[in-house]
Amino acid sequence: MKKSRLEAFSDGVIAIIITIMVLELKVPSVVTSLHGDTWSAIWAMWPILLSYVLSFVNAGIYWNNHHHMFYLVENITGGALWANLLLLFWLSLMPFATAWMGENNFSQAPVTAYGIILLMCAISYTILSYVLVSHCGKNSALAEAMGKDWKGKASLGIYAAGIAMAFYKPGFALAMYAIVAIMWFIPDRRIERRVRHSHHPTN
Amino acid sequence: MKKSRLEAFSDGVIAIIITIMVLELKVPSVVTSLHGDTWSAIWAMWPILLSYVLSFVNAGIYWNNHHHMFYLVENITGGALWANLLLLFWLSLMPFATAWMGENNFSQAPVTAYGIILLMCAISYTILSYVLVSHCGKNSALAEAMGKDWKGKASLGIYAAGIAMAFYKPGFALAMYAIVAIMWFIPDRRIERRVRHSHHPTN
Amino acid sequence: MKKSRLEAFSDGVIAIIITIMVLELKVPSVVTSLHGDTWSAIWAMWPILLSYVLSFVNAGIYWNNHHHMFYLVENITGGALWANLLLLFWLSLMPFATAWMGENNFSQAPVTAYGIILLMCAISYTILSYVLVSHCGKNSALAEAMGKDWKGKASLGIYAAGIAMAFYKPGFALAMYAIVAIMWFIPDRRIERRVRHSHHPTN
Amino acid sequence: MKKSRLEAFSDGVIAIIITIMVLELKVPSVVTSLHGDTWSAIWAMWPILLSYVLSFVNAGIYWNNHHHMFYLVENITGGALWANLLLLFWLSLMPFATAWMGENNFSQAPVTAYGIILLMCAISYTILSYVLVSHCGKNSALAEAMGKDWKGKASLGIYAAGIAMAFYKPGFALAMYAIVAIMWFIPDRRIERRVRHSHHPTN
Numbered sequence: 040m041k042k043s044r045l046e047a048f049s050d051g052v053i054a055i056i057i058t059i060m061v062l063e064l065k066v067p068s069v070v071t072s073l074h075g076d077t078w079s080a081i082w083a084m085w086p087i088l089l090s091y092v093l094s095f096v097n098a099g100i101y102w103n104n105h106h107h108m109f110y111l112v113e114n115i116t117g118g119a120l121w122a123n124l125l126l127l128f129w130l131s132l133m134p135f136a137t138a139w140m141g142e143n144n145f146s147q148a149p150v151t152a153y154g155i156i157l158l159m160c161a162i163s164y165t166i167l168s169y170v171l172v173s174h175c176g177k178n179s180a181l182a183e184a185m186g187k188d189w190k191g192k193a194s195l196g197i198y199a200a201g202i203a204m205a206f207y208k209p210g211f212a213l214a215m216y217a218i219v220a221i222m223w224f225i226p227d228r229r230i231e232r233r234v235r236h237s238h239h240p241t242n
Numbered sequence: 243m244k245k246s247r248l249e250a251f252s253d254g255v256i257a258i259i260i261t262i263m264v265l266e267l268k269v270p271s272v273v274t275s276l277h278g279d280t281w282s283a284i285w286a287m288w289p290i291l292l293s294y295v296l297s298f299v300n301a302g303i304y305w306n307n308h309h310h311m312f313y314l315v316e317n318i319t320g321g322a323l324w325a326n327l328l329l330l331f332w333l334s335l336m337p338f339a340t341a342w343m344g345e346n347n348f349s350q351a352p353v354t355a356y357g358i359i360l361l362m363c364a365i366s367y368t369i370l371s372y373v374l375v376s377h378c379g380k381n382s383a384l385a386e387a388m389g390k391d392w393k394g395k396a397s398l399g400i401y402a403a404g405i406a407m408a409f410y411k412p413g414f415a416l417a418m419y420a421i422v423a424i425m426w427f428i429p430d431r432r433i434e435r436r437v438r439h440s441h442h443p444t445n
Numbered sequence: 446m447k448k449s450r451l452e453a454f455s456d457g458v459i460a461i462i463i464t465i466m467v468l469e470l471k472v473p474s475v476v477t478s479l480h481g482d483t484w485s486a487i488w489a490m491w492p493i494l495l496s497y498v499l500s501f502v503n504a505g506i507y508w509n510n511h512h513h514m515f516y517l518v519e520n521i522t523g524g525a526l527w528a529n530l531l532l533l534f535w536l537s538l539m540p541f542a543t544a545w546m547g548e549n550n551f552s553q554a555p556v557t558a559y560g561i562i563l564l565m566c567a568i569s570y571t572i573l574s575y576v577l578v579s580h581c582g583k584n585s586a587l588a589e590a591m592g593k594d595w596k597g598k599a600s601l602g603i604y605a606a607g608i609a610m611a612f613y614k615p616g617f618a619l620a621m622y623a624i625v626a627i628m629w630f631i632p633d634r635r636i637e638r639r640v641r642h643s644h645h646p647t648n
Numbered sequence: 649m650k651k652s653r654l655e656a657f658s659d660g661v662i663a664i665i666i667t668i669m670v671l672e673l674k675v676p677s678v679v680t681s682l683h684g685d686t687w688s689a690i691w692a693m694w695p696i697l698l699s700y701v702l703s704f705v706n707a708g709i710y711w712n713n714h715h716h717m718f719y720l721v722e723n724i725t726g727g728a729l730w731a732n733l734l735l736l737f738w739l740s741l742m743p744f745a746t747a748w749m750g751e752n753n754f755s756q757a758p759v760t761a762y763g764i765i766l767l768m769c770a771i772s773y774t775i776l777s778y779v780l781v782s783h784c785g786k787n788s789a790l791a792e793a794m795g796k797d798w799k800g801k802a803s804l805g806i807y808a809a810g811i812a813m814a815f816y817k818p819g820f821a822l823a824m825y826a827i828v829a830i831m832w833f834i835p836d837r838r839i840e841r842r843v844r845h846s847h848h849p850t851n
Contacts, residue, residue, distance in 0.1 A: 044249060044309050046653060051257030051457075054660030059265060061740050062668060066747040069755075076752035081761065095740070099733040106653050106729070120309070121427075124302045131264050131298070138269040143279035146272075152284065224730075247452060247512050254460030254660075262468060323512070324630075327505040334463065334501070338470045345474040346482035355487065450655060450715050457663030465671060526715070527833075530708040537666065537704070541673045548677040549685035558690065 042115050045123055049105055052127045056134060057098040060091055063138040090141035090153075093217065094133055097157065100223045101130060101164065111181040112171055122170045126163040132156050150209035154202040157216055161194050194219045245318050248326055252308055255330045259337060260301040263294055266341040293344035293356075296420065297336055300360065303426045304333060304367065314384040315374055325373045329366040335359050353412035357405040360419055364397050397422045448521050451529055455511055458533045462540060463504040466497055469544040496547035496559075499623065500539055503563065506629045507536060507570065517587040518577055528576045532569040538562050556615035560608040563622060567600050600625045651724050654732055658714055661736045665743060666707040669700055672747040699750035699762075702826065703742055709832045710739060710769065720790040721780050731779045735772040741765050759818035763811040766825060770803050803828045 064087060067080035074080055081088075105126075136156040140149040168185055175181045201215035267290060270283035277283055284291075339359040343352040371388055378384045404418035470493060473486035480486055487494075542562040546555040574591055581587045607621035673696060676689035683689055690697075745765040749758040777794060784790045810824035 040309075040313060044253060047250060047656060048253045048257055048305060048309075050653060050657045051254055051660055052261055054657055055258055055261040055664055057736070058661055058664040058668065058740055059261065061743055062265065062671065063269070064744045066672070066744065066751055068748075068751040069753075070751065076748075076755040076758055078757050081748075081757075092737075095737055099730075099737075102657060103726075103729055103733075106649075106657075110649060117306075120306055121302075124306075127260070128295075128298055128302075131261055134264055135267045135269065139271075139279075139284075142269055142271040142273065144272075146279040148281050148284075149279055244516075247456060250453060251456045251460055251508060251512075254457055255464055258461055258464040262464065265468065266472070320509075323509055324505075327509075330463070331498075331501055331505075334467050337467055338472065341472040342474075342482075342487075345472055345476065347475075349475075349482040351484050351487075352482055447719075450659060453656060454659045454663055454711060454715075457660055458667055461664055461667040465667065468671065469675070523712075526712055527708075530712070533666070534701075534704055534708075537670050540670055541675065544675040545677075545685075545690075548675055548679065550678075552678075552685040554687050554690075555685055 040115055042109055042112055045115055045120060046109055049123060049127065050102070053098060053102045053105070053130065056130055057095060057102075060094055060098075060134045060137055063134060063141070064088070064091060086144050087138075087141035090137045093213075093220065094137040096220050096224070097160075098130065098133065100220060101126075101160065104164070104223070107184075108168060108171065108181065111179070111184055112175060114174075116170075116174055118170050119167065119174065122163070122167040126160065126167050129156060129159040129163050133160070145209050145213060147205060147209055150212050151202055151205040154198055154205055154212055154216060157219075158195065158198040158202060161191070161198060161219075165191050165195070190222065194222070245312055245315055248318055248323060249312055252326060252330065253305070256301060256305045256308070256333065259333055260298060260305075263297055263301075263337045263340055266337060266344070267291070267294060289347050290341075290344035293340045296416075296423065297340040299423050299427070300363075301333065301336065303423060304329075304363065307367070307426070310387075311371060311374065311384065314382070314387055315378060317377075319373075319377055321373050322370065322377065325366070325370040329363065329370050332359060332362040332366050336363070348412050348416060350408060350412055353415050354405055354408040357401055357408055357415055357419060360422075361398065361401040361405060364394070364401055368394050368398070393425065397425070448515055448518055451521055451526060452515055455529060455533065456508070459504060459508045459511070459536065462536055463501060463508075466500055466504075466540045466543055469540060469547070470494070470497060492550050493544075493547035496543045496551075499619075499626065500543040502626050502630070503566075504536065504539065506626060507532075507566065510570070510629070513590075514574060514577065514587065517585070517590055518581060520580075522576070522580055524576050525573065525580065528569070528573040532566065532573050535562060535565040535569050539566070551615050551619060553611060553615055556618050557608055557611040560604055560611055560618055560622060563625075564601065564604040564608065567597070567604060567625075571597050571601070596628065600628070649724055651718055651721055654724055654729060655718055658732060658736065659711070662707060662711045662714070662739065665739055666704060666711075669703055669707075669743045669746055672743060672750070673697070673700060695753050696747075696750035699746045699754075702822075702829065703746040705829050705833070706766065706769075707739065707742065709829060710735075710773065713773070713832070716793075717777060717780065717790065720788070720793055721784060723783075725779075725783055727779050728776065728783065731772070731776040735769065735776050738765060738768040738772050742769070754818050754822060756814060756818055759821050760811055760814040763807055763814055763821055763825060766828075767804065767807040767811065770800070770807060774800050774804070799831065803831070 064084070067075040067084070069075040072080065133156055136149070136153040140153045143149045165188070168188065168191070172179070172182050172185055197215050197219050201212040204215065205212035267287070270278040270287070272278040275283065336359055339352070339356040343356045346352045368391070371391065371394070375382070375385050375388055400418050400422050404415040407418065408415035470490070473481040473490070475481040478486065539562055542555070542559040546559045549555045571594070574594065574597070578585070578588050578591060603621050603625050607618040610621065611618035673693070676684040676693070678684040681689065742765055745758070745762040749762045752758045774797070777797070777800070781788070781791045781794060806824050806828050810821040813824065814821035
């Protein structure tokens with residue numbers, strides 16, 4: 040089967056996930072609070088805003104990586120459809136975890152739950168990549184580009200460490216989640232360059 | 243007419259349906275409840291979360307089947323547009339039924355209503371498939387792939403039985419709704435293989 | 446310019462409009478009401494549900510007609526982009542008007558407001574069709590298919606009559622809005638057949 | 649890489665942003681207010697409705713310009729993906745700023761915040777255009793069409809002036825934000841004509 044509708048559907052779901060998180064940013068108002076129209080009402084929302092930024096970046100990274108990965112895939116199987124839906128399921132819980140964490144000032148349980156959702160997303164993404172690589176073959180451009188996927192494996196480890204740490208110091212856990220985001224944010228261009236040099240299936 | 247915009251529009255609507263259900267997951271918060279940031283606040287949400295999972299899987303199955311069915315169709319008629327909108331209408335009520343069921347701990351009327359929505363979705367999907375088959379012809383790849391559609395007919399029967407059962411034992415009804423989901427989840431690959439062997443119209 | 450992104454963007458906006466209306470269907474719950482999980486709680490919502498059905502059908506008709514109209518267009522101008530955005534603006538207010546009407550039991554002002562929104566949508570659609578026809582030329586397939594557009598003009602008249610009537614009998618106004626919907630729903634196939642016989646630009 | 653998925657994803661996000669703002673238009677109802685179904689209940693919402701119109705127009709302009717700009721681009725780099733996500737991030741905060749401004753009757757801090765979000769969107773758009781021009785080259789159709797980008801630079805200046813003015817006269821600030829919108833709304837066709845005459849990469 041062709042990949043176009045899977046891409047379009049995933050784009051739609053991720054676009055909605057990334058955008059509905061903003062609906063959880065409840066607007067302070069003079070109707071409900073005496074100082075609803077002051078800057079301090081916004082400063083008081085900093086955990087909510089920080090959670091939003093972190094989740095926006097994470098969702099952006101998933102879209103970006105999804106875009107890169109499927110760029111190297113031509114046809115998909117039924118298994119890939121389901122693996123993709125599993126990823127979308129865990130991503131769809133990100134707005135909930137984000138809001139729970141933000142509205143409770145980064146307390147222990149919400150920060151742990153947020154990490155678990157991030158970990159489940161990462162595991163689902165890994166499963167999806169394995170399904171695609173096993174379909175495309177070991178010598179495919181995708182298999183080459185994925186390589187040993189040390190970054191994916193490291194992410195799983197750091198998330199697991201962050202979740203364990205959240206029981207003691209939620210702030211440290213948050214820092215670890217952020218490290219994974221930064222790790223994916225920065226050196227992605229190396230892969231891109233390799234991809235550009237490898238022969239592309241649709242060229 | 244070409245099918246591309248119908249596919250794109252359906253992808254959009256299903257992507258939104260699958261995602262806005264997460265907005266019904268109201269975030270427990272220390273502002274509104276003493277223990278809003280504890281795990282017990284999440285455990286207390288289990289009927290809401292379970293309803294969400296069931297509806298996510300159902301919406302995913304509809305998208306998946308929609309994707310497979312239209313893959314074998316080349317052109318569509320005005321009738322197919324309306325049959326598709328009927329399906330989208332009933333699917334669009336799924337978030338409402340999901341939330342009603344989840345927020346009322348699977349009590350009798352909401353579980354019945356949820357089953358009725360599922361049944362209406364299944365009937366609409368059956369109508370859509372008949373409209374498409376009658377347009378493509380009895381010897382088309384679509385007609386072959388649909389076959390006698392025993393799975394579609396069995397789903398209608400199980401949903402009807404579940405609805406009847408919901409008046410006595412809502413838990414049994416839920417189990418029957420879940421059986422239909424599992425039934426569609428598992429052996430879809432058989433159809434896919436048959437589809438692959440049949441000659442595809444766009445090849 | 447090509448029409449594809451305008452189509453995709455319009456599909457997205459209409460898909461979201463058609464779906465977020467379901468978010469206005471507030472779920473009755475045993476937490477907030479003694480009988481939140483009974484059928485009577487749903488029956489009490491009949492004005493909200495009826496408004497939802499009417500708006501869903503209207504949005505579906507707009508999508509359908511938009512789909513037909515742009516099917517006959519190849520390139521678009523900047524004017525068409527803005528005329529299309531005007532249509533989307535008025536369509537985007539439909540969820541608000543729907544909810545206002547539904548939650549106030551079809552009282553006078555909300556029914557009038559709903560009619561005004563429908564009228565503005567119809568006027569915007571007419572403007573959009575004029576912009577497209579003037580760009581494609583009088584002998585284009587689009588100009589032929591539009592013809593004298595008596596249905597469009599009749600819709601404007603019936604909406605205006607409905608709005609005037611809403612001041613006295615909101616129920617009659619609603620019936621007139623429904624007549625327009627039925628009018629577009631039924632004999633659309635005639636146009637389609639004519640379209641099929643005319644030579645299509647992309648064939 | 650091809651631009652198609654970036655366009656589709658951006659279309660999706662902007663379509664959702666433009667549409668979810670309508671969810672912030674809270675429906676007045678006889679359940680919560682004595683006169684919830686009267687025209688005066690709607691007139692009382694004028695700051696919310698005016699904010700909605702201003703933001704709808706702004707989001708429409710961004711979509712329109714995004715559409716024009718990417719029309720002249722063929723391939724994109726990883727840098728463009730991130731610059732685009734930065735733009736979408738600031739656009740995604742527009743519904744929040746819109747609601748904050750509308751629900752607090754255009755008081756000082758919310759009007760300032762709205763201007764800051766508009767300025768950040770404009771800066772992000774400028775960055776995105778620089779990334780694309782530097783990739784396409786100085787002699788590309790895009791570079792020609794952008795020219796010296798005086799309109800972009802003037803927008804940044806007027807937004808900055810508006811933000812400064814919001815501390816004293818929020819109404820004046822709003823007028824300046826509106827001037828930028830009008831400026832982009834009106835003479836866009838000149839660019840289009842120039843674009844039409846230049847040779848297009850995909851022709």
